Amino acid sequence: MATMKDVAEAxxxxxxxxxxxxxMPDKVKPATRYKVEQEMKALGFTPxxxxxxxxxxxxxxxxxxxxxxxxxxxxxxxxxITGISEVLSKQMYSFLILRNRTHKHLCDGYIITGLxxxxxDDFYRYALENKRPIVLFGHTELLxxxxxxxxxxxxxxxxxxxxxxxxxxxxxxINVDEDKDYTIDRLAGYHKAFKDNGLPIPGNSVINAINNTxxxxxxxxRLLKEEKFSAIFCATDTIALGAIRAARDLGKxxxxxLSIVGFDGLGHQLLANPVITTVQQPxxxxxxxLAELLLDQINGDECSIKKLVEPELLDxxxxxxxxx
Amino acid sequence: MATMKDVAEAxxxxxxxxxxxxxMPDKVKPATRYKVEQEMKALGFTPxxxxxxxxxxxxxxxxxxxxxxxxxxxxxxxxxITGISEVLSKQMYSFLILRNRTHKHLCDGYIITGLxxxxxDDFYRYALENKRPIVLFGHTELLxxxxxxxxxxxxxxxxxxxxxxxxxxxxxxINVDEDKDYTIDRLAGYHKAFKDNGLPIPGNSVINAINNTxxxxxxxxRLLKEEKFSAIFCATDTIALGAIRAARDLGKxxxxxLSIVGFDGLGHQLLANPVITTVQQPxxxxxxxLAELLLDQINGDECSIKKLVEPELLDxxxxxxxxx
DNA sequence: AACGAAAATGGTAACGCTATCATTCTTGTT
DNA sequence: AACAAGAATGATAGCGTTACCATTTTCGTT
Numbered sequence: 142m143a144t145m146k147d148v149a150e151a152x153x154x155x156x157x158x159x160x161x162x163x164x165m166p167d168k169v170k171p172a173t174r175y176k177v178e179q180e181m182k183a184l185g186f187t188p189x190x191x192x193x194x195x196x197x198x199x200x201x202x203x204x205x206x207x208x209x210x211x212x213x214x215x216x217x218x219x220x221x222i223t224g225i226s227e228v229l230s231k232q233m234y235s236f237l238i239l240r241n242r243t244h245k246h247l248c249d250g251y252i253i254t255g256l257x258x259x260x261x262d263d264f265y266r267y268a269l270e271n272k273r274p275i276v277l278f279g280h281t282e283l284l285x286x287x288x289x290x291x292x293x294x295x296x297x298x299x300x301x302x303x304x305x306x307x308x309x310x311x312x313x314x315i316n317v318d319e320d321k322d323y324t325i326d327r328l329a330g331y332h333k334a335f336k337d338n339g340l341p342i343p344g345n346s347v348i349n350a351i352n353n354t355x356x357x358x359x360x361x362x363r364l365l366k367e368e369k370f371s372a373i374f375c376a377t378d379t380i381a382l383g384a385i386r387a388a389r390d391l392g393k394x395x396x397x398x399l400s401i402v403g404f405d406g407l408g409h410q411l412l413a414n415p416v417i418t419t420v421q422q423p424x425x426x427x428x429x430x431l432a433e434l435l436l437d438q439i440n441g442d443e444c445s446i447k448k449l450v451e452p453e454l455l456d457x458x459x460x461x462x463x464x465x
Numbered sequence: 466m467a468t469m470k471d472v473a474e475a476x477x478x479x480x481x482x483x484x485x486x487x488x489m490p491d492k493v494k495p496a497t498r499y500k501v502e503q504e505m506k507a508l509g510f511t512p513x514x515x516x517x518x519x520x521x522x523x524x525x526x527x528x529x530x531x532x533x534x535x536x537x538x539x540x541x542x543x544x545x546i547t548g549i550s551e552v553l554s555k556q557m558y559s560f561l562i563l564r565n566r567t568h569k570h571l572c573d574g575y576i577i578t579g580l581x582x583x584x585x586d587d588f589y590r591y592a593l594e595n596k597r598p599i600v601l602f603g604h605t606e607l608l609x610x611x612x613x614x615x616x617x618x619x620x621x622x623x624x625x626x627x628x629x630x631x632x633x634x635x636x637x638x639i640n641v642d643e644d645k646d647y648t649i650d651r652l653a654g655y656h657k658a659f660k661d662n663g664l665p666i667p668g669n670s671v672i673n674a675i676n677n678t679x680x681x682x683x684x685x686x687r688l689l690k691e692e693k694f695s696a697i698f699c700a701t702d703t704i705a706l707g708a709i710r711a712a713r714d715l716g717k718x719x720x721x722x723l724s725i726v727g728f729d730g731l732g733h734q735l736l737a738n739p740v741i742t743t744v745q746q747p748x749x750x751x752x753x754x755l756a757e758l759l760l761d762q763i764n765g766d767e768c769s770i771k772k773l774v775e776p777e778l779l780d781x782x783x784x785x786x787x788x789x
Numbered sequence: 790a791a792c793g794a795a796a797a798t799g800g801t802a803a804c805g806c807t808a809t810c811a812t813t814c815t816t817g818t819t
Numbered sequence: 820a821a822c823a824a825g826a827a828t829g830a831t832a833g834c835g836t837t838a839c840c841a842t843t844t845t846c847g848t849t
Contacts, residue, residue: 142571142595144805155829160807170827187571191518191525192805196834200514201526202559219543226562235526235559238550247466247511271466382736412706414738468835479799484837494797494845516835520804790849797844804836814827819820 143184151180163188190233203229203236203435204248206264208255210352213238217407217424221278224428225252232436247271250435254278257321261286274438276431280322280447287434287446289427293323296420296452297330298337300374300402303418303454305338308463309372309400311346315360315384316376318349327376327404346370350380357383365391371400371463378403381417385459396461406455416457423450467508475504487512514557527553527560527759528572530588532579534676537562541731541748545602548752549576556760571595574759578602581645585610598762600755604646604771611758611770613751617647620744620776621654622661624698624726627742627778629662632787633696633724635670639684639708640700642673651700651728670694674704681707689715695724695787702727705741709783720785730779740781747774 149156154173161169162177169177180186194201205225211218222238229236237248250273253264258281265283268275277288304312314331317324328347335342345368350360357380364370365388375381381403385395393399395415406421427450434446473480478497485493486501493501504510518525529549535542546562553560561572574597577588582605589607592599601612628636638655641648652671659666669692674684681704688694689712699705705727709719717723719739730745751774758770 146805156805157807157830158828161828164807168827173827189519189524189805190571191515191523192834193807194515194834195513195519195805195836196807198834202514213547214540214543216538216540216543219538219540222546223537230561230563235561237554237559238547239554247514385736410736412709412734412737412739412741414736417736470835480835481800481837482798485798488837492797497797513835516804517837518804519806519835520837522804792847792849794847795845797842799840799842801839801841803838806834807832808834809832810830812827812829814825816825817823819822 142189143186144189145186147184148177148180148186151184152177199249199439200247201234202248203234203432204239204251205236206239206251206253206256209240211255215407217405217422221254221424221428224425224430225432226428228429228432228436234436249273250439251275252278252431252435257319274435276435276438278427278431284445287431287438287444289430289434289446289448289450290322291422291427291452292449293326294330294333296404296422297327297374297376298334299330299452299454300404300418300420301331301334302337303456304372304374304400304402304460305334305340307372307400307460310340310463311343311368311370312372312374313364313368313370314347314374314376315350315357315364315380316347317352317380318356319352324376331374350383352377353379354383354386356380358387360384361387362391365393365399372460373399373401375401375403378405378407378417378419381419381459385415385417396459397464400460400463402460406452410457415459418457418460419455420452421455422452426450466513467510468513469510471508472501472504472510475508476501523573523763524571525558526572527558527756528563528575529560530563530575530577530580533564535579539731541729541746545578545748545752548749548754549756550752552753552756552760558760572597574598574600574763576600576602576755576759581643598759600759600762602751602755608769611755611762611768613754613758613770613772613774614646615746615751615776616773617650618654618657620728620746621651621698621700622658623654623776623778624728624742624744625655625658626661627780628696628698628724628726628784629658629664631696631724631784634664634787635667635692635694636696636698637688637692637694638671638698638700639674639681639688639704640671641676641704642680643676648700655698674707676701677703678707678710680704682711684708685711686715689717689723696784697723697725699725699727702729702731702741702743705743705783709739709741720783721788724784724787726784730776734781739783742781742784743779744776745779746776750774 145156145159148159159177162174166174190201251268261281275286277286280288280290301312316328332342348360348364350356361384373384375384381401384401388395388399403417403419406419410416469480469483472483478501483501486498490498514525575592585605599610601610604612604614625636640652656666672684672688674680685708697708699708705725708725712719712723719725727741727743730743734740
């Protein structure tokens, strides 16, 4: 493997000039630069990342924390990771997907997602100690943690708006049974839609469930036993899946007898029946934005960004105009 | 950040002894080892990977080549990557997903997938030059390339067997229009099933298609125009999706009028109707096996392994007993 | 107690790169 | 032609680890 020394000898310059051709080409006279570049090509020179990292005190690795509760095999997670990967690999960074917080490891920065408030605080302290920047998919008030989140409030309100526009008034919500920002915000969006449309916020219409298909299934059974709802807004697509199964088991046809909207945009609904109407999070874009933000921070940009991106309503066929 | 020197001073030993505690603990007297370990904990010492890599001439990075033609967002790809990630991160290796072959980059080894025969040859030459091991998801006769592949022959024959057992005799196949090992093998498996069941291999029953839903759609229209088939074996689930749409557009009910089997196991068919009967590849396991094999090779094991893993038939409801 | 072999430990030089400061070469101005 | 100021280049040290060889310690044997 050719080193800078080899290139330097071949081009009859010093190693440091070769280094400059790579890192600050403007500082090298065009003629010298050309000669060096020719020799680099001829020798098939590739810089040794380990050496570079050693001297610049970097590892070249970004830790991506995704808790085990998030299924990596769903397209939602994958798009996110692909977005990150796209940006990082261009900058010769590589990344490690870590599944639990105890797996501590030296890296240049963290992309974290899906953690609870106090977990983020822990992380923040740990990262501050090591002077490593953090970016977060989500939201926190902690300084020097750049965040990007989907606007869960407007997202949820779009979903419920859609139902209201179809004539629904008795709209229930199945929320996720966890104290996270997104659950609070989606609930707020649910309320907002009623308010925006000049409707009273219904009582006894929100029920909590564990975020899996079973949770959605059972919540729906409970929900439809007591009150008569014509539509359900599910805080996640996974819950919506369970809701649809439960409704069918109760003999209801979807969307004729019951409209259902989800949230997330799991994708791959190719042969699904019904295709769930859902609020899609642009996770690919969020992943790449977070990676860019993190690299900026690593390179010394002291910006503090708390950004919300707007999701999009994907109309499927799990919703219909209410029957009179 | 604490270095070995700090630990050495604190424990009143030399740096090299600290190094030995980490890399060859047996060579250090228990009392010394204990003292060093205590100090490592107290100082929160983590070895500097860059320095380790520099001196041991490694990069700590594995390049994973997945051609752009493979959609990273499908669960199939994701399980594969997760399998790789699981193994590598335990050994403090990290990985880069590369999407085209021109993106050449120094690494400790390659995991490659989805390449054509001559592309593998190219790769092989390049990797040999750099003395970097390769493992392949697929098959090749090249020495020192360890391969793991799904047994596409038995997989395809399982699928067709299943149809034959349901009473089907006029079984068509839609194969992928590419000259890859898996297409050849799945075709061979199709033939094998007839032979195993003592049936004659039908003529004019195999048609090629581009590997996407449109390809499957159009191939099915062509197929059903001429001959009367009661079942179709699709070489991929993606083609099967298109086939189902085409059949429906021709007014056929599935599985009543036409049985369809796919191959791959894309997953996430939660609300799908029908759920495609398919041959599932254990991609997670293949990913982790490949990663382990590669690490073994990097550590000097000169083993040559060409292994086939057996896929599994997942029964959905896109197949039914033939109507008389 | 003296000796030798084996175990345990240490000193020093790399690994390939960049930072820092020093030196040489250009160029424009008087 | 002389000079200053800036551009271009170079010499050297050091990043944190391991490899190699040298030295010291330990322990059983005579």
